[in-house]
Amino acid sequence: MLPGLILVSGREYPVQFSVDSGAAQTVLGSDFAPLLQPQQLPSTGTVLLSAAGEVNSFFASLRLAFVDDARRRVIFSLNCAVLTDARQANTHLLGRDVLDYFAVICDKDADRVTLLRPPHTYTIRL
Amino acid sequence: MTVREKLTALIEQLPEAQLGPALEHLEALQSASISPAAPELVEFVIHDAPPRDLRRPLRVHTWPVREKATLEVAETSEAEVKAFITLLENARWWRDHHAEIRAAHTQTHVAISRGVVFPAASYLDALTRAQAQHPAEMPFIIGFSDAPPLPNAN
Numbered sequence: 001m002l003p004g005l006i007l008v009s010g011r012e013y014p015v016q017f018s019v020d021s022g023a024a025q026t027v028l029g030s031d032f033a034p035l036l037q038p039q040q041l042p043s044t045g046t047v048l049l050s051a052a053g054e055v056n057s058f059f060a061s062l063r064l065a066f067v068d069d070a071r072r073r074v075i076f077s078l079n080c081a082v083l084t085d086a087r088q089a090n091t092h093l094l095g096r097d098v099l100d101y102f103a104v105i106c107d108k109d110a111d112r113v114t115l116l117r118p119p120h121t122y123t124i125r126l
Numbered sequence: 127m128t129v130r131e132k133l134t135a136l137i138e139q140l141p142e143a144q145l146g147p148a149l150e151h152l153e154a155l156q157s158a159s160i161s162p163a164a165p166e167l168v169e170f171v172i173h174d175a176p177p178r179d180l181r182r183p184l185r186v187h188t189w190p191v192r193e194k195a196t197l198e199v200a201e202t203s204e205a206e207v208k209a210f211i212t213l214l215e216n217a218r219w220w221r222d223h224h225a226e227i228r229a230a231h232t233q234t235h236v237a238i239s240r241g242v243v244f245p246a247a248s249y250l251d252a253l254t255r256a257q258a259q260h261p262a263e264m265p266f267i268i269g270f271s272d273a274p275p276l277p278n279a280n
Binding site for chain 2 (some may be wrong): 014015025026031034046065071073076078079098
């Protein structure tokens with residue numbers, strides 16, 4: 001899990017994302033549907049597809065914040081999918097619309113997910 | 127030739143016994159392929175993956191990103207940094223205690239703040255309860271669902 005904040009109408013809401021490099025789109029679970037209804041974007045006919053088929057959702061414009069290792073805020077502005085039925089799924093997924101900014105390292109043994117971007121780099125030693 | 131094309135070409139040359147383990151790591155390779163060090167990762171996949179006889183489709187397609195997010199880096203106040211650090215600490219506390227909390231609470235949501243558990247019926251209720259007690263902190267909040275999933279649940 002990767003903790004972050006949702007910034008809406010001057011307030012901050014904590015959220016725990018699962019990093020999903022297979023998701024083309026960042027998705028928020030239905031917990032946030034009531035909060036984000038006012039930010040709902042007009043429908044473009046785009047639907048959210050999971051491995052199991054279409055998922056009930058709407059799109060909302062919002063900002064996500066994390067804090068980097070230099071203690072600065074890294075803020076993403078995006079159009080996020082918001083699920084509306086907890087029985088389908090209620091997970092929060094950080095998708096490639098955000099992850100593509102980084103090299104993503106998921107290290108289970110170290111219990112760490114690292115999102116890395118310049119000036120930081122990494123090396124794999126064999 | 128892009129890094130992804132090079133990776134695909136290399137993987138296509140693998141003997142069948144090594145193909146499955148390599149494909150198992152392909153998603154991670156794609157995620158990491160923005161690094162200049164990516165070509166070396168191919169060797170990592172070939173030598174480090176356990177030998178298993180897996181059969182998977184050779185080509186893996188991912189949906190293109192429809193609209194990339196925009197990023198800005200902003201200076202942050204000390205109070206904002208502290209609040210975020212408390213969120214990380216509360217998340218760690220949850221990780222260490224989640225089994226007992228899950229067993230002890232039947233509400234659909236809990237907020238964790240400074241080792242105190244705030245059960246509630248919704249995300250917003252849990253947030254309100256935790257911040258009423260610890261207004262300067264950012265609680266960790268998680269929802270549970272015991273409802274039966276729909277047939278097309280993810």
